Amino acid sequence: MTDEAADMMIWLGDNLYFREADIQSPAGMAMRYWTDRAFPPLQKFLQSTRQVAIWDDHDYGANDSDSSFVLKQSALRLFQNYWANPSYGLPGTPGVFTQCTLNDADFFLLDDRWYRDADAAPLSRGKQMFGKEQMDWLKNALLSSRAHFKIVAAGGQLFNDDDAYEGWNLYPEERQDFMDWLQNNHIRGLLFLSGDRHISELMRRPRPHYSGKHDYPLWELTSSPLNSSPAKGDANPYRVPGTLIEARNYCSIEFLGKGSGRHLLLSCKSTEGMTLWEHQISSADLGYI
Numbered sequence: 001m002t003d004e005a006a007d008m009m010i011w012l013g014d015n016l017y018f019r020e021a022d023i024q025s026p027a028g029m030a031m032r033y034w035t036d037r038a039f040p041p042l043q044k045f046l047q048s049t050r051q052v053a054i055w056d057d058h059d060y061g062a063n064d065s066d067s068s069f070v071l072k073q074s075a076l077r078l079f080q081n082y083w084a085n086p087s088y089g090l091p092g093t094p095g096v097f098t099q100c101t102l103n104d105a106d107f108f109l110l111d112d113r114w115y116r117d118a119d120a121a122p123l124s125r126g127k128q129m130f131g132k133e134q135m136d137w138l139k140n141a142l143l144s145s146r147a148h149f150k151i152v153a154a155g156g157q158l159f160n161d162d163d164a165y166e167g168w169n170l171y172p173e174e175r176q177d178f179m180d181w182l183q184n185n186h187i188r189g190l191l192f193l194s195g196d197r198h199i200s201e202l203m204r205r206p207r208p209h210y211s212g213k214h215d216y217p218l219w220e221l222t223s224s225p226l227n228s229s230p231a232k233g234d235a236n237p238y239r240v241p242g243t244l245i246e247a248r249n250y251c252s253i254e255f256l257g258k259g260s261g262r263h264l265l266l267s268c269k270s271t272e273g274m275t276l277w278e279h280q281i282s283s284a285d286l287g288y289i
Contacts, residue, residue, distance in 0.1 A: 012195030013056025013155030026074035056155030106147035153193040188287035192220040198231035202243040223251035
């Protein structure tokens with residue numbers, strides 16, 4: 001990854017793993033950050049390009065942590081010390097969500113932990129993964145964006161209906177509200193990014209054609225793991241055939257072409273940098289017709 005000299009790296013959470021002993025105190029959490037950041041190959045990569053990040057459960061708190069984690073303020077301070085994001089939340093709305101821009105792409109990075117209700121909470125009205133304030137910010141930011149590409153990133157999978165772990169499918173009302181909002185507001189140029197699952201795959205989720213040409217499918221690229229143990233894929237109904245990778249890997253996005261020929265080239269690569277699959281997404285695939 002260092003040798004590729006990309007313009008930017010997006011860390012999708014679980015960027016380090018707190019151990020059980022670490023999360024007993026702010027000092028223990030700080031020691032884990034210090035230990036991981038001292039790893040020489042990581043230091044070389046961090047200095048090679050721009051870095052932005054969000055967190056997931058393991059670099060926020062314990063496994064499957066939610067809004068009840070009592071040391072989350074300490075976790076936020078550590079995150080701010082170690083990641084040079086342009087911002088962290090909003091005044092009066094804490095968290096690690098932020099926005100940044102690279103050429104004609106806007107990136108909207110979400111916090112799936114700070115406001116999260118427990119996964120085991122009943123599927124009652126109001127169960128939230130991101131929270132109203134953050135979702136209001138995202139909707140307004142998408143409406144305000146003039147970028148050709150709008151990349152929305154979160155720690156866990158968003159549109160996989162078969163995710164038995166910690167996907168947004170466990171928060172059906174919040175997710176459906178956002179999908180309805182997308183349908184009604186004709187946001188073009190969307191690509192979603194996610195991590196967590198210890199697999200990589202590309203999803204293409206069709207949408208009903210309520211309003212015509214803008215109702216393009218929702219595309220989601222899941223990229224993981226960099227260095228943890230791989231897992232097995234599930235029966236994701238929206239997986240693009242041939243894109244499931246059950247081994248350590250990394251993914252890249254290239255922004256190519258001009259004018260109406262502008263397009264994305266998504267690639268998944270092995271730890272040796274060999275291309276495992278590629279998939280092109282055209283402007284027409286993203287609602288530009």
